[in-house]
Amino acid sequence: MTEIRLILGDQLSPCHSWFDHVDPNTIYVLMEVRQETDYVRHHAQKIIAIFAAMRDFARRLRDIGHRVEYLAIDDPANLQSLTANLDKLIAQQGATHLSWQAPDEWRLDQQLADYAAGLMIPARMVDSEHFLSARDEAATQFAGRKQWLMESFYRRMRQRHDLLMDGSGRPVSGQWNFDADNRKPWAGAPPEPSDPRPHHDHSELWQTIMASGVDSFGTPHHRDFRWPLNRDEALVMLDGFVRHALPRFGDFQDAMHSKATHLFHSLLSFALNVKMLRPREVIDAAVAAFQTGHAPLAAVEGFVRQILGWREYIRGVYWARMPHYAEVNHFGHTTPLPGWFWTGKTKLRCVAHALGQSLDGAHAHHIQRLMVIGNFALLVGLDPQELHRWYLGVYIDAFEWVELPNTLGMSQYADGGALATKPYVSSAAYIDRMSNYCRGCHYDRKARISDDACPFNALYWDFFDRNQPMLVANHRLGMTFRQLEKMGEETRRAIKQRAAYIRDHLNDV
Numbered sequence: 064m065t066e067i068r069l070i071l072g073d074q075l076s077p078c079h080s081w082f083d084h085v086d087p088n089t090i091y092v093l094m095e096v097r098q099e100t101d102y103v104r105h106h107a108q109k110i111i112a113i114f115a116a117m118r119d120f121a122r123r124l125r126d127i128g129h130r131v132e133y134l135a136i137d138d139p140a141n142l143q144s145l146t147a148n149l150d151k152l153i154a155q156q157g158a159t160h161l162s163w164q165a166p167d168e169w170r171l172d173q174q175l176a177d178y179a180a181g182l183m184i185p186a187r188m189v190d191s192e193h194f195l196s197a198r199d200e201a202a203t204q205f206a207g208r209k210q211w212l213m214e215s216f217y218r219r220m221r222q223r224h225d226l227l228m229d230g231s232g233r234p235v236s237g238q239w240n241f242d243a244d245n246r247k248p249w250a251g252a253p254p255e256p257s258d259p260r261p262h263h264d265h266s267e268l269w270q271t272i273m274a275s276g277v278d279s280f281g282t283p284h285h286r287d288f289r290w291p292l293n294r295d296e297a298l299v300m301l302d303g304f305v306r307h308a309l310p311r312f313g314d315f316q317d318a319m320h321s322k323a324t325h326l327f328h329s330l331l332s333f334a335l336n337v338k339m340l341r342p343r344e345v346i347d348a349a350v351a352a353f354q355t356g357h358a359p360l361a362a363v364e365g366f367v368r369q370i371l372g373w374r375e376y377i378r379g380v381y382w383a384r385m386p387h388y389a390e391v392n393h394f395g396h397t398t399p400l401p402g403w404f405w406t407g408k409t410k411l412r413c414v415a416h417a418l419g420q421s422l423d424g425a426h427a428h429h430i431q432r433l434m435v436i437g438n439f440a441l442l443v444g445l446d447p448q449e450l451h452r453w454y455l456g457v458y459i460d461a462f463e464w465v466e467l468p469n470t471l472g473m474s475q476y477a478d479g480g481a482l483a484t485k486p487y488v489s490s491a492a493y494i495d496r497m498s499n500y501c502r503g504c505h506y507d508r509k510a511r512i513s514d515d516a517c518p519f520n521a522l523y524w525d526f527f528d529r530n531q532p533m534l535v536a537n538h539r540l541g542m543t544f545r546q547l548e549k550m551g552e553e554t555r556r557a558i559k560q561r562a563a564y565i566r567d568h569l570n571d572v
């Protein structure tokens with residue numbers, strides 16, 4: 064018997080039970096294919112990072128004695144599709160069985176299931192042994208409910224996994240959630256910890272990718288490449304994060320600053336999403352820092368909530384709502400993305416910084432993605448599906464299962480509030496409170512309708528004005544609508560005009 068085991072580019076976990084034993088009758092297959100580089104236009108760093116990590120993974124498997132077939136992007140034998148390559152390999156190797164780990168993306172799940180159904184040899188999917196909840200866990204918990212509250216999912220996960228619990232079913236210290244404590248701006252102190260990521264030179268790989276005709280955007284930084292290639296490097300990053308950044312993670316979780324990139328965030332999302340790291344070990348490292356007194360509970364709880372709560376919950380929402388989730392557009396927004404999404408060249412200082420950082424480094428932290436880029440996109444009415452493709456392409460950690468619900472659900476409210484309890488939008492006041500962007504901006508953060516008024520201000524009120532029928536019943540927005548009423552007809556008309564002007568001149572803002 065010869066078994067082929069397919070390993071996808073985001074399944075680079077050496078801890079999977081597949082690798083417990085070396086078996087000469089098992090062939091591990093990894094392939095760099097145009098099918099995966101071309102389904103959306105990707106940031107150059109994302110393509111380099113995944114290919115480099117796959118190559119490293121294959122080399123390590125070979126080093127410990129496993130049989131590996133690796134198809135590089137420029138290999139003349141590469142048919143550039145997963146299934147065409149599998150057909151060929153099964154025939155060449157005389158394979159009698161095929162296995163693959165559960166894909167995280169609906170697209171690949173369907174493709175492999177359909178392919179297996181038509182095969183003449185036995186084929187089966189195995190667990191990826193990565194997540195802390197089942198694909199259908201959120202769907203089961205929230206069956207019949209209109210709104211799926213992350214907080215109740217998270218509390219159940221805390222109880223089930225006995226994390227930060229006091230042993231009698233209560234959270235440690237009696238409080239479940241320290242979100243309200245985690246909203247401090249950052250004014251330059253304490254200093255941002257140094258970037259914990261490794262350095263690599265991927266010039267040769269980048270040449271190969273370009274010569275193969277793969278389209279991409281963003282700065283490759285191939286000569287000084289900063290993303291981890293393997294589990295060892297990811298573990299060093301985890302250790303650095305826990306030592307130097309975690310104690311302040313909570314305080315500055317929502318802060319932004321023109322002179323900072325990652326602040327006290329972990330930069331671990333790529334390593335987690337390609338499964339170099341297991342979520343449970345990342346959580347355990349953070350909880351141990353609390354138990355030894357190295358990091359305060361508010362910081363550790365805030366961090367654990369992101370991984371045990373948000374990450375698992377988002378995945379549950381994805382599997383429950385695909386494939387129609389990809390098409391949701393609650394507000395019927397259709398405005399194309401302005402050209403500066405690809406250059407970062409806009410006079411909106413906050414947006415320019417968040418976009419510039421994304422294009423340069425393939426990363427921006429959560430509040431930049433949500434309350435700067437996503438906020439502006441929703442206020443101005445950008446086409447959510449086009450925006451989703453941009454987010455899916457630009458970020459190093461973007462895989463559809465996690466990117467799509469975050470973009471369409473959390474950020475764009477395109478699912479009508481299944482995921483977010485209200486639209487995540489703000490005027491300049493929030494951005495000014497949480498960053499230093501507004502001082503030094505071309506626009507006046509306090510003005511609403513003058514020519515130099517911050518566009519967020521008119522767009523914010525116009526958003527609620529034009530979507531009043533769809534949002535007025537939301538009890539969390541009562542105060543917003545009361546403020547809007549108090550403005551009077553003339554002010555509202557002026558706001559509308561200013562918002563319409565911004566929308567008509569989007570490429571010039």
Ligand SMILES: Cc1cc2nc3c(=O)[nH]c(=O)nc-3n(C[C@H](O)[C@H](O)[C@H](O)COP(=O)(O)OP(=O)(O)OC[C@H]3O[C@@H](n4cnc5c(N)ncnc54)[C@H](O)[C@@H]3O)c2cc1C
Pocket residue numbers: 327328329330331332333335336366369370373374375377427428429430432433437454455458460461462465466467469470473474
């Ligand atoms: C519009 C939008 C798009 C996003 N797209 C992605 C994406 O494609 N891939 C992705 O991994 N995250 C995405 N996020 C969530 C979040 O922004 C990133 O996980 C985070 O910025 C990664 O940086 P970090 O590792 O330094 O995170 P940290 O702030 O250090 O957080 C620790 C970990 O928590 C997890 N996490 C935090 N927030 C979320 C969340 N909302 N959903 C899922 N996991 C979360 C991540 O694994 C992250 O590594 C998106 C958020 C928004 C608003």
Ligand code: SF4
Pocket residue numbers: 410411412413414490491494495500501502504505506507508517518519
């Ligand atoms: S004034 Fe407006 S556009 Fe400028 S940085 Fe502040 S919020 Fe952004």
